[in-house]
Amino acid sequence: MEHESRLLQASVVCLLAMVLLVPLAKRMQLGAVLGYLIGGVLIGPGVLGLIDQPGSILRISELGVVMLMFIIGLELSPKRLWLMRHAVFGAGLAQVLLCGAAIGGMAMAFFQQHWTSALVLGLGLALSSTAFVLQLLAERRELHMPHGRLAFSMLLFQDIAAIPLMAMVPLLSGVSQPDSGEDPLVELLKVVACVGGLIIGGRYLLRPLFRIVAKGDLQDILTATALLVVMGSALLMEWIGVSMALGAFLAGVLLAESEYRHALEAKIEPFKGMLLGLFFLGVGMNINLGLLVDSFWTVLGLALLLILLKLPLIALVGRFPGRLQPDSALRLGVVLAGGGEFAFVIFSIAHRHGLFDAGLHDLLVLTITLSMALTPLVVMLLSLFARPARRAAALEPEEPSIDHEPRVIIMGMGRVGQVVARLLHAQRVPFVGFDTAVETVEFNRKISNLPIYYGNPLRLEILHAAKAEHAQFFVIATDDGPTNIQTARLVRQRYPHMKVITRALDWAQLHTLLDLEAGPVRETFFSSLEMGRQVLLGLGLSEQQTAARLERFRRHDEQMLQELHKVISDETASLRATHAYFDDLESLFARDVLEEPVTPPKYSDPL
Numbered sequence: 001m002e003h004e005s006r007l008l009q010a011s012v013v014c015l016l017a018m019v020l021l022v023p024l025a026k027r028m029q030l031g032a033v034l035g036y037l038i039g040g041v042l043i044g045p046g047v048l049g050l051i052d053q054p055g056s057i058l059r060i061s062e063l064g065v066v067m068l069m070f071i072i073g074l075e076l077s078p079k080r081l082w083l084m085r086h087a088v089f090g091a092g093l094a095q096v097l098l099c100g101a102a103i104g105g106m107a108m109a110f111f112q113q114h115w116t117s118a119l120v121l122g123l124g125l126a127l128s129s130t131a132f133v134l135q136l137l138a139e140r141r142e143l144h145m146p147h148g149r150l151a152f153s154m155l156l157f158q159d160i161a162a163i164p165l166m167a168m169v170p171l172l173s174g175v176s177q178p179d180s181g182e183d184p185l186v187e188l189l190k191v192v193a194c195v196g197g198l199i200i201g202g203r204y205l206l207r208p209l210f211r212i213v214a215k216g217d218l219q220d221i222l223t224a225t226a227l228l229v230v231m232g233s234a235l236l237m238e239w240i241g242v243s244m245a246l247g248a249f250l251a252g253v254l255l256a257e258s259e260y261r262h263a264l265e266a267k268i269e270p271f272k273g274m275l276l277g278l279f280f281l282g283v284g285m286n287i288n289l290g291l292l293v294d295s296f297w298t299v300l301g302l303a304l305l306l307i308l309l310k311l312p313l314i315a316l317v318g319r320f321p322g323r324l325q326p327d328s329a330l331r332l333g334v335v336l337a338g339g340g341e342f343a344f345v346i347f348s349i350a351h352r353h354g355l356f357d358a359g360l361h362d363l364l365v366l367t368i369t370l371s372m373a374l375t376p377l378v379v380m381l382l383s384l385f386a387r388p389a390r391r392a393a394a395l396e397p398e399e400p401s402i403d404h405e406p407r408v409i410i411m412g413m414g415r416v417g418q419v420v421a422r423l424l425h426a427q428r429v430p431f432v433g434f435d436t437a438v439e440t441v442e443f444n445r446k447i448s449n450l451p452i453y454y455g456n457p458l459r460l461e462i463l464h465a466a467k468a469e470h471a472q473f474f475v476i477a478t479d480d481g482p483t484n485i486q487t488a489r490l491v492r493q494r495y496p497h498m499k500v501i502t503r504a505l506d507w508a509q510l511h512t513l514l515d516l517e518a519g520p521v522r523e524t525f526f527s528s529l530e531m532g533r534q535v536l537l538g539l540g541l542s543e544q545q546t547a548a549r550l551e552r553f554r555r556h557d558e559q560m561l562q563e564l565h566k567v568i569s570d571e572t573a574s575l576r577a578t579h580a581y582f583d584d585l586e587s588l589f590a591r592d593v594l595e596e597p598v599t600p601p602k603y604s605d606p607l
Helices: 002-027 032-043 054-074 078-083 085-111 115-126 130-139 146-173 184-204 206-215 219-239 244-254 261-285 289-294 296-319 326-336 341-352 358-385 389-393 415-426 438-448 460-465 481-494 507-515 525-538 543-566 571-588 590-595
Strands: 408-411 431-435 452-454 473-476 499-504 520-522
Touching: 002 032, 002 261, 032 130, 032 261, 032 358, 054 130, 054 146, 054 219, 054 244, 054 261, 078 085, 085 115, 085 146, 085 296, 115 146, 115 296, 115 341, 115 358, 130 146, 130 261, 130 326, 130 341, 130 358, 146 244, 146 296, 146 326, 146 341, 184 206, 184 219, 184 244, 206 219, 206 438, 219 244, 219 261, 261 341, 261 358, 261 452, 261 460, 289 296, 289 358, 296 326, 296 358, 326 358, 341 358, 408 415, 415 431, 415 438, 431 438, 438 452, 460 481, 473 481, 481 499, 481 507, 499 507, 507 520, 520 525, 525 543
Parallel strands: 408 431, 408 473, 431 452, 473 499, 499 520
Antiparallel strands: none
16 A cells, blocks of 8 residues: 555656656746656755655656657558668767767777777767657757758667667676576567567557557557557567667567557657656656756766767768758757766666666766757757757758648548549649548558558648648548538647538538538538530530629529528528529529520431
């Protein structure tokens, strides 16, 4: 009972720190991440002592990094990764090698570190915090600017590079892990087997599993299934001694082209945000304040030295060969100059295998944490003196976008939605289509390879996962009238900038959608006009005569519709307007009939 009470108390304290300090930090332009770090320091054992076991909090909160890596994997289909190959494997590799060599060389030359320790130290400090930097760029709305896109590519390479680096540390130490008596070759085979099993299972088992859950339309079970995939893959990787983040990242990449991608992202996103906040709180709690007080100037000097070493090298990589303007390259260097959370893991492994002593390990942890805490301050100072980021971004050379932000969202991929999707695809307009019927989604993806996914856009988290805020049009094409109206109302409220075009099934829905300014399109009107056109042509009218009369009829019909909409609530006035419509219709074409009599064509009798 006492354990449950302490757990509840720790949860309340963490939530209270988040609620009070994070909004305050954002209000002071310090950023949410710095607010989490300050909150962790305050509630940790070094200050108020409200939580006396911060290590357990940090361990649980590492799942936030795991879920972040899963969502990053979801964003990276093999096709998109191929488009990003130059930025990821070119700029990313150059940044890690340059920064690693400079830091490692300095560790050997000035701090008398053995070459093995210096190698781990240099490459570990070359890594930046994926969670920290992406959160910082998102808060400042710079994630889709040139320096933000290149930062994302470099961070992706760093996350990939962290995995072999973790595996390399035991080999450099010259000893096996204390709890493992297996041969290194056996351990390597185990890693290959588990990664291969994860890839095969993800390809042939996960999609059928999600299909079964989606057909049952059980949203809670879909959430549980998404969590099971993320945490199960992470646990599998940890079992074989590899980073949990690798398993989650691989699972995300395997599902990146799945029709359930946006639904999965929507389910994981809330857990990721909360656990990432808890992760930064845990980092703050674990800061050794005693060492920080005793060696404050040493830690501050090392943190500034780390930033001053990495910043110009990263900016240089950003500039060459002509990627970024000087201002943007400087911003890139600033956001990536701090340390990263993977360094905590790598240095912990190095300490466990005897490459670092306890004092060096604690000093490095403090240095990384302080460098992360200084980053928002440096960014804020830079924004005061440098050219505004958006003005600087306008000077960047245009390059192909790899973000795949849709310009159109289509809800309903039946008869109507399919035609709209094919038209947009033919015109190379980026779009995303959704349907709640698993069979419809699978059929469309099987025959077309179009970006069509399972999901209900009535759930705002689905639209957020699809980046609907960047779209210009929302096409509602289902055959469910009440759902169309409900969706149109939601989209008009949530995305007032977006133009809504809605399939109207009958007159009642038509007038409701007109009230919502939801661009109603009568589903049978234009097909009926086409049938009428073919009849008139068959009766002997020319193409020009037929086109002119149909256009006149269409304008008259739409004018009548607007007049009728003004009095739709008055039954008597509506009936009077309808009668007037038919009277006007007869007079509208009366002269056509007198001046251009229709002569039926002569048909030969087949008998």
